[in-house]
Amino acid sequence: MLTALGASFRLYEHPGVVDPVEVCAALGVPLERTVKTLAFVTPEDRLLLAALPGHARLRYGPLARAAGIRRGDLSPADAGRLARAGMRPGGVCPVSSDGAALVVFDETVGGLGRVHCGSGRPDSSIEIDAGALVAAVPAAVMARIGDVPTASEPAREPV
Template sequence: MEVRAFITPEDRLPPAALPGRARLRYGALARAVGIRRGGLSPARAGRLARAGTRPGGVCPVSADRAALVVPDGTVSGPGRVHGGSIEIEAAELMAAVPGTATASIAGLPADASA
């Protein structure tokens, strides 16, 4: 799993969790968060530090109350999830994260869907 962090105009941090080889569907992520696509910006180091993480170490579990984790629908299925510095069962991850909005945000490569 790959986790990418963004920031909204309201300073909300929506980390996006998707399978590692997938391409992020930015429009789908924006809709899941309830904003226009143009409102998503990559989270910079200062904002990540306020969330208790750092660039390259983003994981889907955050103590930041403004975080809304958006896992792709494939992440919420059975199995283990690896992201940032964590390894956890998908069901445990979904239970541990207070704010989630599961959405179809991943564009999987053709060979990965077979």
């Protein structure tokens, strides 16, 4: 999909790992240079993708508000739901072939520079300019959905 949109990116293959720390080790990049995407489904079976810096913790309440649903209506997307969107667990990407998917980016993502994110598969990742990643999803919502550690705080384990 990124190719069809004319986005410049680089695809990296690596062992099929789903833990963000293992992905970073395989790629040789720090967690702060990644964008993780968490997948949920709404009560109407709409795919909801939350993209935030890899070292941030997701704030579920703000995500639900940005998506226009109640926090209690957030359910993790299972492998079957991800497959319908052309993705597999461990490789979720904010750019989806599911045209009805709602994508919410943390407001800090666009300014992260070159980042690595999921490709849709757990055995490959994409390196892309974060601004181009956000631009690839023109209907995306921007909101403060991540709790990003400051320079004086230690990085937290990803959720």
